[in-house]
Amino acid sequence: MTREKVKLCHIANDSARKTTFKKRKKGLLKKVSEIHTLCGTDTCAIIYGPYDNQPDVWPSNHEVERIVSKFKRMPEMKQSKKTENQNSFLRWRIMKSNEHLQKQRNDNREKEMTDVMFQTLAGKSLHSLSLMELNDLGSMIEQQLKEIDKIQSDANSIMATVAGSSSSAAAAATLLTPTPPPPPPTDHGVMMNDGDSYQAAAALMELMNHKIL
Amino acid sequence: MTRKSKGRQKVEMVKMPNESNLQVTFSKRRSGLFKKASELCTLCGADIAIVVFSPGKKVFSFGHPCVESVIDRFITRNPPPTSGTMQLIEAHRNAGVRDLNMQLTQVLNQLEAEKKRGEELTQMRKASQRQCWWQAPIEELNQPQLEHLKVSLEELKKNVGKQAEKLMIQSSAPPQYFFGSSSTGNGGIHRQFDLKNTGFSSNMPNMMHPPPPPNMMPPPPPPPPHQRYNTGFSRGFY
Numbered sequence: 001m002t003r004e005k006v007k008l009c010h011i012a013n014d015s016a017r018k019t020t021f022k023k024r025k026k027g028l029l030k031k032v033s034e035i036h037t038l039c040g041t042d043t044c045a046i047i048y049g050p051y052d053n054q055p056d057v058w059p060s061n062h063e064v065e066r067i068v069s070k071f072k073r074m075p076e077m078k079q080s081k082k083t084e085n086q087n088s089f090l091r092w093r094i095m096k097s098n099e100h101l102q103k104q105r106n107d108n109r110e111k112e113m114t115d116v117m118f119q120t121l122a123g124k125s126l127h128s129l130s131l132m133e134l135n136d137l138g139s140m141i142e143q144q145l146k147e148i149d150k151i152q153s154d155a156n157s158i159m160a161t162v163a164g165s166s167s168s169a170a171a172a173a174t175l176l177t178p179t180p181p182p183p184p185p186t187d188h189g190v191m192m193n194d195g196d197s198y199q200a201a202a203a204l205m206e207l208m209n210h211k212i213l
Numbered sequence: 214m215t216r217k218s219k220g221r222q223k224v225e226m227v228k229m230p231n232e233s234n235l236q237v238t239f240s241k242r243r244s245g246l247f248k249k250a251s252e253l254c255t256l257c258g259a260d261i262a263i264v265v266f267s268p269g270k271k272v273f274s275f276g277h278p279c280v281e282s283v284i285d286r287f288i289t290r291n292p293p294p295t296s297g298t299m300q301l302i303e304a305h306r307n308a309g310v311r312d313l314n315m316q317l318t319q320v321l322n323q324l325e326a327e328k329k330r331g332e333e334l335t336q337m338r339k340a341s342q343r344q345c346w347w348q349a350p351i352e353e354l355n356q357p358q359l360e361h362l363k364v365s366l367e368e369l370k371k372n373v374g375k376q377a378e379k380l381m382i383q384s385s386a387p388p389q390y391f392f393g394s395s396s397t398g399n400g401g402i403h404r405q406f407d408l409k410n411t412g413f414s415s416n417m418p419n420m421m422h423p424p425p426p427p428n429m430m431p432p433p434p435p436p437p438p439h440q441r442y443n444t445g446f447s448r449g450f451y
Contacts, residue, residue, distance in 0.1 A: 008315075040228045081271075121347065144366055
């Protein structure tokens with residue numbers, strides 16, 4: 001069965017509608033039964049199709065009557081507190097979906113900004129960025145630096161613990177301590193240029209690669 | 214990347230043994246159930262009532278046109294009344310539901326588009342990560358790499374600040390505004406970068422804060438125009 005996206009509106013075609021009704025009704029009743037089995041609570045469903053006056057019910061006429069009576073016996077407020085119709089339910093779905101949309105947009109923005117950060121790190125010009133983008137970029141860089149600091153300080157405290165514990169450990173710690181990295185070449189200066197040339201930055205990167213790998 | 218959840222698992226059709234799992238399951242499935250019911254009503258014009266009692270003794274119900282009317286119809290075994298007024302009410306209600314469905318569809322489409330974009334971005338990220346060591350997650354970098362990255366980032370930050378300063382001078386804000394706000398010590402430029410939780414502004418004073426020239430224009434009113442650069446995204450960002 002191919003998964004096609006179904007439009008959320010009344011199906012005009014009679015036979016298509018009939019088929020869909022049959023399938024979905026079956027699926028719905030199955031889901032009702034499942035929730036009853038898994039959670040062990042009273043559950044019932046009444047479905048009137050557009051085609052006849054006899055409803056489909058689950059689990060049985062008798063059980064539905066019982067559960068519906070139980071429902072109606074509850075205080076009015078409890079009944080209405082968690083009741084939905086199409087109107088209220090769709091509004092809720094719209095709200096939830098908007099929340100998801102916002103979150104996804106934020107996530108995407110973050111990813112885009114990370115890209116910009118790496119591109120500008122490698123030498124791409126900042127000229128094309130708006131003030132707001134520069135703002136966000138700055139924020140992103142701050143965040144990265146914070147995280148780097150955290151990793152570095154964690155590593156330092158681990159090594160301090162190791163160094164403090166025993167002499168052999170101390171020897172190991174010495175091994176772990178890296179030689180101080182060479183200072184960044186000042187004549188290459190900045191990682192990004194005011195001009196649009198990637199060359200200086202690329203050369204710098206290559207320099208780093210050679211020293212590290 | 215570690216998965217946050219196990220993904221789709223097959224569930225055994227027996228009452229769930231774990232109490233808290235049961236609650237979660239109920240909540241999720243009830244929501245999904247109502248969604249399916251809502252779709253059945255929309256697509257096929259069915260009238261439905263569903264009543265579910267929760268493990269916590271609360272009762273949830275969904276009904277179209279409403280729970281009460283469908284229950285009554287069932288109990289009395291009578292076909293629904295269809296007076297002229299009723300039909301009018303129903304038509305009105307259905308029109309409202311149609312609108313809501315259209316709205317929902319729109320949002321869902323946008324969501325799908327953004328998700329797709331998100332996947333594209335992730336793919337791009339992965340591709341560049343393979344080529345450039347400095348793009349790898351920082352947990353994977355060794356100490357010298359980390360240090361290099363740090364220094365480069367700090368340099369970049371300075372340049373971002375410089376560029377931003379340049380743009381602000383060139384922007385629509387009149388020059389006296391610029392100097393005026395800096396003389397108040399906590400003016401628009403600082404607020405520009407005064408992002409929540411980043412401490413970014415702490416680095417800015419030396420870079421961007423020009424020495425306030427003496428005898429300039431009287432301080433302007435507090436600067437909402439600069440505020441406009443600090444909206445929306447940064448709040449949602451972290």
